[in-house]
Amino acid sequence: MDFRLTEEQRMVQKTIRDFVNKELIPLEMDVLKNEREGRPGLSKEKLKELQLKAKKAGFWGINTPEEYGGANLDPITSAIITMEQYRTFVPFEFGGHANNILYACNEEQKQKYLVPVIEGDKVPCFALTEPSGGSDPQMNTTAVKDGDYYILNGEKVFITRGMEADFAIVFASTDKSKGRSGGVTAFLVDREMGFKSEPIQTMGGTWEPAQLIFDNVRVPKENIIGEEGKGFKYAMMFINHNRGWVIPARSVGAAERLLEMCIDYANTRVTFGKPIGTNQAIQWMIADSQTEIEAAKWIMFRAAWMADQEGSWNSDKNDSIKFRHQASMAKLYGTNMVNRVVDRAIQIHGGMGFTKEFPIERWYRNLRVWRVYEGSDEMLRRTIAKHLLDEQIKPSELMPSIKDSVVYQ
Ligand SMILES: Cc1cc2nc3c(=O)[nH]c(=O)nc-3n(C[C@H](O)[C@H](O)[C@H](O)COP(=O)(O)OP(=O)(O)OC[C@H]3O[C@@H](n4cnc5c(N)ncnc54)[C@H](O)[C@@H]3O)c2cc1C
Structure with a gap:
């Protein structure tokens, strides 16, 4: 078992982190101001300008096949990018991207719908x-x-x-x-x-x-x-891809940034003559957050790895039960984890965490829905339990082989 990133993945992570630190995080206060005044956080023009900057750095069409001008990166590298991107709540998205359902279109439809979406038109x-x-x-x-x-x-x-x-x-x-x-x-x-x-x-x-x-x-x-009557298969192709690593990676990225804010605050905020981070009550919140982030990260990376092995993530091939199982756990655990981390972030920042001077309330409001859409907590638990009770998945199985797994029709 090798948990190291490849040289290329390390480079991608560093480039995106630099981009987020330099281009996006400085916009956070403007985004909050715009949203509080009822405007989109980023104007269309600003979004386009940022997308072109990212394109210059080589980030355009992260999952888009090369024939459409994209980078066609694998799910693990995509997850790394998403994690880095969601270290900020600035509503940026990389250009050159299209919903994976549109790849099931015929050639004529692709020209009319897929290509203009990729181009941002x-x-x-x-x-x-x-x-x-x-x-x-x-x-x-x-x-x-x-x-x-x-x-x-x-x-x-x-x-x-x-x-x-x-x-x-x-x-x-x-x-x-x-x-x-x-x-x-x-x-x-x-x-x-x-x-x-x-x-x-x-x-x-x-x-x-x-x-x-x-x-x-x-x-x-x-x-x-595609074919008449096959619509639900396409819907699940989109949803499972988001469950497997997109939303879990967003959860990990946001949680890591929130935890860093907590550590800074715990080291600088002084009560009773010493930083609040010297109190065990604060230390436990920090330790729990880090432990849960780490767990969420590896459930998510394993789902991304399984999707990569299976090759169903960017095609109309069916997902296997084993991938769906892992994807359900990744989304359930990841989104609950980030909601616990943001709650602790408010607690550690005390009254300041609750104010609009700090951006934590923005995360607090927006992260909540991650536990509702693309499969609510309850629906994911239902799926996970069904696989176990029907004995399609064994709880003790390590590293299941994807190849012999049953696929959903
Ligand atoms: C901000 C936002 C954006 C969205 N974007 C999209 C989008 O782009 N496209 C789209 O199609 N949809 C979208 N959705 C819809 C989203 O997928 C649904 O809200 C979600 O699937 C839950 O459905 P519901 O709201 O109808 O709740 P319901 O299905 O009515 O469920 C209500 C509650 O009961 C629970 N529940 C239901 N059945 C059971 C059961 N058998 N056992 C236990 N608990 C159960 C649910 O988990 C939930 O907690 C979005 C929702 C929001 C809030």
Whole structure:
């Protein structure tokens, strides 16, 4: 077993850390000011400028295949980049990226949707959740065939970037009798086709999600992604990739930065004539945070390693049960860990932690939702327990072989 990073991974980590320290962290106070005054934390122009700077340093299209101008980095290197990037809450994202579902498009669709998204000319949104519930989406949104068109009717809720998206990847029922495994189809729906959106205000305050309304929206049959009835498979491809290492890596990055802030404060804040870090009560919070960060990091890296071995993360190949199991644990543990760390960060900073002079409250509000979306705590526990109780996974198994694992259909 070798836990060392490769030379290339070390270089990537250093370059991103330098970029975050030099370009992003100095913007934090401006981001807070903008958001508190109701504007996006980063303007579109500033985001573009930062993306071009990152591109100059070689970071463009982190997971994008080389044929589309990307770096096509593997999941472990991507996780390292995400960890470094999330050491700040500045809402930066690297350019040249597209939702992995769009790689399941045909050539014509790729030119119309995938390429403009990679180039930053179009914004998509992922529209799965319905008012009936995100944990058990009933797919009450229907798509009924009418000649060369499908007529979409229904409602989606909590759709990130739903207000600004140029098009939505919409999951709709094409055959209710077949349920989710064969009766849900993914459609590319342009805003001009007529869906409406309304913002939903949240305690997060950034990237406010939206409600999307489809009222007899006519979508050409050419806008189906992949095969009819296979939509849920694409939805899970996107979700599992986020569960496996994207959200867990964000959790580790944010937690490491928060812990560093705690250490600085514990060493400098003096009460009763000595720094608060000399008290065991504070030391335990610091020790627990570090231990939990370390645990979350390695559950996450193992999920990333499994995804890399399996090769399903950037294709429409199915995920194995073993990957899904690991991904569920990585997201469950990582997001709970960072919520405990941010809570301790407020405690260690005392009243100052609760003020708007410090950015900790921004993390505190925004990190909470990580335990809700892309698989809530309860749904992840349900998945993990089911695999164990059905004896598809054995708790004592070390380093499971991916090759002989059952895949989800
Ligand atoms: C800020 C934000 C952004 C989002 N972005 C998107 C997006 O871009 N696209 C998209 O499609 N969706 C998005 N979502 C939706 C998100 O995925 C759902 O909110 C999530 O899946 C939970 O669904 P729900 O809110 O309907 O809760 P429900 O499904 O109603 O669940 C309510 C509670 O009950 C628990 N629960 C449900 N069933 C069980 C059970 N059987 N056993 C035990 N507990 C159970 C849940 O875990 C949860 O705690 C977003 C949500 C938020 C808040």
